[in-house]
Amino acid sequence: MDTILVVDGDPEIRDVIHVYLRNEGYFVIEAADSLEALNLIKSIYIELVILDVRMPRMDGIQACIKIWELSNTPIIMLSTKEEDIDILTGLTTRADDYMLKPFNPLELLARVKAQMRRRSLIGKEEFNSLIFIKDLVIDRTKHSVTLKGNHISLTPLEFSILELLASHPGQVFSPDKIYKSVWKEPYGYSDNAVMVYIRNLRVKLEDFPRDPQYIKTVWGVGYKID
Incomplete structure (x- = not known):
């Protein structure tokens, strides 16, 4: 069942949209503001976001940009003012469609x-x-890689190590296994090489590298991301 997020500060509008989408077989989640x-x-x-422009705490234009930093999810923008639509069409907010209230x-x-058909043609691999x-x-x-909405610059090897650990949450990888998986070399393994790259990743990702929240050390075994 496709999941659609409806974001609007007016509960009556959310209810109306919810009923129509639910009757068409969609699973609907509601949010009262952009931060939620x-x-x-x-x-x-x-699979799809329906997003109002005029909302408290963070307006829909800002939210649209931040959603695209997190996901390739299609977005339909709603507004009560034609000027908002003019602004949206003139900005690179990446909204996929617009409707006036x-x-x-x-x-x-x-x-x-229409957006769901387009999405199915693109394929789920991208999403x-x-x-x-x-x-x-x-x-x-x-x-x-982005952290709290900010782009993090990683070297290709740093990215490969991070992707390996993040793709297998909870699994502990020994330095030897990381080396063979990332460097693609069965020989020339060095504990120090892996340790240096893990340290560099922690400096870039962690507020307190000595107390990491992302890449954890399992002493005597290796590294993991929960």
């Missing part, structure tokens, strides 16, 4: 179905390329 929506997107796989729920439903760990987002396709 961003937290949901970090923890739940969502008040709107016909059947028209919104048609727009939703499954992201790994979320707390405030860390790893994009395997783009070979990019």
